[in-house]
Amino acid sequence: VQLQASGGGLVLPGGSLRLSCAVSGLTVTTYTVGWFRQAPGEERDFVAALRDSTRRAYYADSVKGRFTISRDSSKNTVYLQMNELKPEDTAVYYCVARTFWNVQYYSPAVYNYWGQGTLVTVSS
Numbered sequence: 001v002q003l004q005a006s007g008g009g010l011v012l013p014g015g016s017l018r019l020s021c022a023v024s025g026l027t028v029t030t031y032t033v034g035w036f037r038q039a040p041g042e043e044r045d046f047v048a049a050l051r052d053s054t055r056r057a058y059y060a061d062s063v064k065g066r067f068t069i070s071r072d073s074s075k076n077t078v079y080l081q082m083n084e085l086k087p088e089d090t091a092v093y094y095c096v097a098r099t100f101w102n103v104q105y106y107s108p109a110v111y112n113y114w115g116q117g118t119l120v121t122v123s124s
Helices: none
Strands: 002-006 009-011 017-024 031-038 044-050 057-059 067-072 077-082 091-099 118-122
Touching: 002 091, 017 031, 017 091, 017 118, 031 067, 031 077, 044 067, 044 077, 044 091, 057 067, 077 091
Parallel strands: 009 118
Antiparallel strands: 002 017, 017 077, 031 044, 031 091, 044 057, 067 077, 091 118
């Protein structure tokens, strides 16, 4: 299983980015997929998750209303659309996946698979 994240970069506050996570070795529509982020000197924090059996999405309060997680079954890819970016969104973003839904979807410990991370910097 491989998860390849891309799309990070430098963006001005208030700007937008879309992260992509190309997945091989599992089908994104049958696994729970999500995103975490880690700022320098901080722990990895939950950002968003998309449940395997439904299209229900879950978000951290800090990104709710600004970020949207989605998946494209034809490309086996997971996306994170990030709008209204703030300096505090600066972090390395990781895509994740796990078999079956877990009620502790916000915990990094429950995810089996991790991508390599892509850096997002929000700065003027």
